[in-house]
Amino acid sequence: MPTITFKDHQGAARTVEAENGATVMETAIRNAIPGILAECGGACACATCHVYVDPAFMPIVGEPEPMEEDMLDFAYDVRPNSRLSCQIRVRDALDGLIVTTPEKQA
Template sequence: MTKITYIAHDGSKFEVEAENGSTVMENAIRNAVPGIEAECGGACACATCHVYVDEAWSAAVGEPEAMEEDMLDFAYDVRPTSRLSCQIRVSDELDGLVVQVPERQA
């Protein structure tokens, strides 16, 4: 199991054990992490699972693909480390991943 830490806008932390192959969004929903709405269910068709990847994890997570970049145009307060959590697949390489939830979703 891979550990992911979600930091809510108010600073509260949610540490989750995630199965490899699942997404960062799926694990947020399963564990009731506040601020991750995921209205499209993970189809990369909205921007309501937007997170900021901790800079230390940016290289491991990688860059968004074109479709995700297009959807990020609809996200609130996009930053260089913004990603849609539905597009981040959990793997052993992401053990310890830290993401922050924005103040609000789109």
């Protein structure tokens, strides 16, 4: 089972097991990860599951689709490695993924 490490903006980290096929956001919610609000429930209709993907994983995670890019316009402190965690599907290739939550969600 892949693992994901969630870091908060101050560096506190928590590593959890993730189910293949679930999203990073669903994994965060199931594990009560602070900083992931997911107000739209994963419909890519808000930006409250915004995370920063560790640069080493960006080639594996990939770039956001146009709809996600549009929603990221509403996120706080968007960076080149910003993604909405509801749009990242867990798979074996993401084992060890590290994401950081922003200081606040939009």
